[in-house]
Amino acid sequence: MEHTADWELEAWAADLPGLLEQAARGMYALAGVRLKDGPRQTCSITVQGADGESLLVKFLSELLYLGGQKGLAFETFDLHMAGYTLQAELTGAPIATQDKEIKAVTYHRLAIHQEPHGLAVNVVFDV
Amino acid sequence: MVSLKDLHKISDFEWEIPQSYRSDMRVPVRLFATRELLEKVLEDKSLEQAVNAATLPGLVGRVVVMPDMHQGYGFPIGGVAATRFPEGVISPGAIGYDINCGVRLLASSILYEDAEGRLDDLATTLNQYCPSGVGESGAVRLSEADLEQVCKQGARWALKKGYATEVDLRRTEEGGRLEGADPSKVSQRARQRGRSQLGSLGAGNHFIEVDVVDQVFDPQAADVMGLAPGCLVVQIHCGSRGFGHQICTDYVDEFQEAVRRYHIQLPDRELVCAPLKSPEGQNYLAAMRCAANYAFANRQMLAHNARRAFETVFRGTAPDWDLRQVYDIAHNMGKIETHTIEGKLVKVCVHRKGATRAFGPGVSELPEEYRPIGQPVLVPGSMGTASWVLAGTEKSMTQSFGSSCHGAGRLLSRHAAKRAVRGEQLRQKMEQDGIHVRTGSLSGLAEEAPQAYKDVDEVVATVAGAGIARKVARLAPVVVIKG
Numbered sequence A: 001m002e003h004t005a006d007w008e009l010e011a012w013a014a015d016l017p018g019l020l021e022q023a024a025r026g027m028y029a030l031a032g033v034r035l036k037d038g039p040r041q042t043c044s045i046t047v048q049g050a051d052g053e054s055l056l057v058k059f060l061s062e063l064l065y066l067g068g069q070k071g072l073a074f075e076t077f078d079l080h081m082a083g084y085t086l087q088a089e090l091t092g093a094p095i096a097t098q099d100k101e102i103k104a105v106t107y108h109r110l111a112i113h114q115e116p117h118g119l120a121v122n123v124v125f126d127v
Numbered sequence B: 001m002v003s004l005k006d007l008h009k010i011s012d013f014e015w016e017i018p019q020s021y022r023s024d025m026r027v028p029v030r031l032f033a034t035r036e037l038l039e040k041v042l043e044d045k046s047l048e049q050a051v052n053a054a055t056l057p058g059l060v061g062r063v064v065v066m067p068d069m070h071q072g073y074g075f076p077i078g079g080v081a082a083t084r085f086p087e088g089v090i091s092p093g094a095i096g097y098d099i100n101c102g103v104r105l106l107a108s109s110i111l112y113e114d115a116e117g118r119l120d121d122l123a124t125t126l127n128q129y130c131p132s133g134v135g136e137s138g139a140v141r142l143s144e145a146d147l148e149q150v151c152k153q154g155a156r157w158a159l160k161k162g163y164a165t166e167v168d169l170r171r172t173e174e175g176g177r178l179e180g181a182d183p184s185k186v187s188q189r190a191r192q193r194g195r196s197q198l199g200s201l202g203a204g205n206h207f208i209e210v211d212v213v214d215q216v217f218d219p220q221a222a223d224v225m226g227l228a229p230g231c232l233v234v235q236i237h238c239g240s241r242g243f244g245h246q247i248c249t250d251y252v253d254e255f256q257e258a259v260r261r262y263h264i265q266l267p268d269r270e271l272v273c274a275p276l277k278s279p280e281g282q283n284y285l286a287a288m289r290c291a292a293n294y295a296f297a298n299r300q301m302l303a304h305n306a307r308r309a310f311e312t313v314f315r316g317t318a319p320d321w322d323l324r325q326v327y328d329i330a331h332n333m334g335k336i337e338t339h340t341i342e343g344k345l346v347k348v349c350v351h352r353k354g355a356t357r358a359f360g361p362g363v364s365e366l367p368e369e370y371r372p373i374g375q376p377v378l379v380p381g382s383m384g385t386a387s388w389v390l391a392g393t394e395k396s397m398t399q400s401f402g403s404s405c406h407g408a409g410r411l412l413s414r415h416a417a418k419r420a421v422r423g424e425q426l427r428q429k430m431e432q433d434g435i436h437v438r439t440g441s442l443s444g445l446a447e448e449a450p451q452a453y454k455d456v457d458e459v460v461a462t463v464a465g466a467g468i469a470r471k472v473a474r475l476a477p478v479v480v481i482k483g
Helices: A016-031 A052-070 B035-041 B046-053 B112-129 B144-153 B155-160 B166-170 B188-195 B219-225 B241-261 B279-314 B394-399 B414-420 B423-432 B442-447 B456-466
Strands: A007-013 A041-048 A072-082 A085-097 A113-115 A118-126 B008-011 B014-017 B029-032 B063-073 B075-084 B102-111 B207-216 B231-238 B324-330 B332-341 B344-353 B376-379 B387-391 B436-439 B470-482
Touching: A007 A016, A016 A052, A016 A072, A016 A118, A041 A052, A041 A072, A052 A072, A052 A085, A052 A118, A052 B188, A052 B241, B014 B046, B029 B046, B029 B456, B035 B063, B035 B456, B046 B063, B046 B075, B063 B456, B075 B332, B102 B112, B102 B279, B102 B376, B112 B207, B112 B231, B112 B279, B112 B436, B112 B470, B144 B155, B144 B188, B144 B279, B155 B166, B155 B279, B166 B324, B188 B241, B207 B219, B219 B387, B219 B470, B231 B279, B231 B470, B241 B279, B279 B324, B279 B332, B324 B376, B332 B394, B376 B456, B387 B456, B414 B442, B423 B436, B423 B442, B436 B442, B456 B470
Parallel strands: B029 B063, B436 B470
Antiparallel strands: A007 A118, A041 A085, A072 A085, A113 A118, B008 B014, B014 B029, B063 B075, B075 B344, B102 B231, B102 B324, B207 B231, B207 B470, B332 B344, B376 B387, B387 B470
């Protein structure tokens, strides 16, 4: 999506775990993340939100942290939810190259809405 | 969407959206722009964001927006908002993720004509000495104890380590150190990110640039600042790196609950805020000051390495290769300041997001040599185009909470810029124009193409025409290091 200064991504999926996964994949694609060849690593994280939107921001922020601090990104997402608590089993690898730095995931006009095919959301990133 | 008919023209350079435009506005919005710039502003959602900003509790006076304004997230880039202290709120999103993103200007007495043959070497050496690019680590890895000292001492930490001079600190906003920073209010996660990135430029629109003083408009002020026509200067544009990003992320998240607790209604969740006097507001203020101090130290480390690069390249060929600090100023910051509002002195929290502090002559916070002329205001242009040195005025104190513009201001999205310009072609064009370029990313270069930005000369003419800053000197780029 066009945004004057930052990046805006539209994601959609059948349900909330699917939406989180699509948004994560979109975020990696926007940043131009490419993984190293070789053995894959697994990572287990738990994220708690107050609602769907805060869960989405916190999950994507967690991925940004793992990318920035540990140099890891993920390609397989096994996501389970209980209320707004997310248990994520992630499989990925060290980042080989990355084109762009994403500073943060924002709450700007963030609203998950119901569509005929499921859920959709627009996410704005500070870059 | 705000349209032209919703704006009242005050002068050729000022427009107002009255408080009556929307029922939840607490103050009007004052926009500094020419008619031509205003029409560009109306093409995106920046004025709608300014109207949203005007709903923050405790606002005084007006929300001010600069001619380089553009759409951001929550609060527009180029916006200034002051809330009454301590009853009003503080909003992390109205300061931005890159806390204390700012600009430092260093001046030399090396003439361009004497340095021309060495500029390519200078570009390579600066690029080598000043780490830049996505996720790049800094020159030093800080211990936990050193990070605490950086948080508390800012650029003064760098002085103790031999990376700064007393003059550097005196010619930095707040002396390079904000009081009231408390590292215990910073998350473990932010600390981890902060320990590895001090002394690095980062990516995006951050840069180091060598410029030539191209034109001087106020010889007396330029002389006080040490800006001589035809001489080289260095600009450093960067902020608090992942440390500041994480602090803002942490508090925007925490404040989602705070707005419910304090019954604050907002049109956008990115504007979340807490009363300045609340524990949440106080904690954020203390953490934000840590990031601000980190950014002052970061630009100081980069300045130290720029000096090393100048020494490496010019020792033995120039009589004096020193880089003397002109000023260092933030353009993403929240500050407790006192301003005259409707004839009364009022203590406020001034949120500046993509707006530069621009204190006028006589203000006691300025170093003694700048009190007669006003504070240097550093306005980098888009890559490959001119930059400006301005000075704050009496009118900036009364009209814009002592603030002015911070750059050219984006016009095209990053994708649109990449569609319009190819990075390699842009680099070739800049090299043909005598600008030596070093970049880690050609697509990143294209995103920052001059076509993606407004004309900085027009932006500066607007703030000068409105009287909220005064022209001192114009700078032309000769070396660009882009993260």
